[in-house]
Amino acid sequence: MKIFLDTANVQEIKRAVELGLIDGVTTNPSLLSKEGKEPVVQLKEIVKLVKGPISAEVVAKDADGMVREAIPLARLGKGIVIKVPLCEQGLVAVRRLAGQGIRTNVTLVFSSSQALLAAKAGASYVSPFVGRIDDIAGNGMALIEEIVTIFNNYLFKTEIIVASIRHPLHFVQSALIGAHIATIPFGVLEKLMRHPLTDRGIEAFNKDWEKLKSSLKK
DSSP states (O other), X not given: OEEEEEOOOHHHHHHHHHHTXXXXXXXXXXXXXXXXXXXXXXXXXXXXXXXXXXXXXXXXSXXXXXXXXXXXXXXXXXXXXXXXXXXXXXXXXXXXXXXXXXXXXXXXXXXXXXXXXXXXXXXXXXEEBHHHHHHTTOOHHXXXXXXXXXXXXXXXXXXXXXBSOOSHHHHHHHHHHTOXXXXXXXXXXXXXXXXXXXXXXXXXXXHHHHXXXXXXXX
16 A cells, blocks of 8 residues: 655655655645645645655636646646546546546545546546544445445546545555555654554663663673
């Protein structure tokens, strides 16, 4: 399973790149607004750091406007993927962009029928939001299972990006189900590397090593 980092923060991206653990980045208007910079400037910085796909979202409400916004964004770098919301006009835009060879990530997917329509429209990626479904007492991971089954049934090339991941269990379940990609906040990435038994083991090894060094000095 590929790992994308869900952030627009350059420092977080640099740390993840240094670890060698991320295959791409997903951004959205909310994440970009948190950085307080002009979005295109911020995206250009990210393009310099990341070799894999980088999702940049359009904000227009009609297909014509989405396509107009998408074209200059796509020119920012080979890795740029245009993020488009799941709606009628969004699907029209996805079809047009696919015809121009521009990759798209259809976002705000909350049902398997939406994911199927996005794939048929030519989306390169679909992003079902598992955390937001769980927030309203739904079952986000059950949705991922449905989409994986449907895409496998019909051999869609569209890749599934599990989004709105809130904790490590979402990540592990995504891998068990067979999702192509999980996009995770940096805080979740940090949690994936931690385990209390690992911390305890390191502490014990260090204590024993210090004891040995002390005894040898005597």
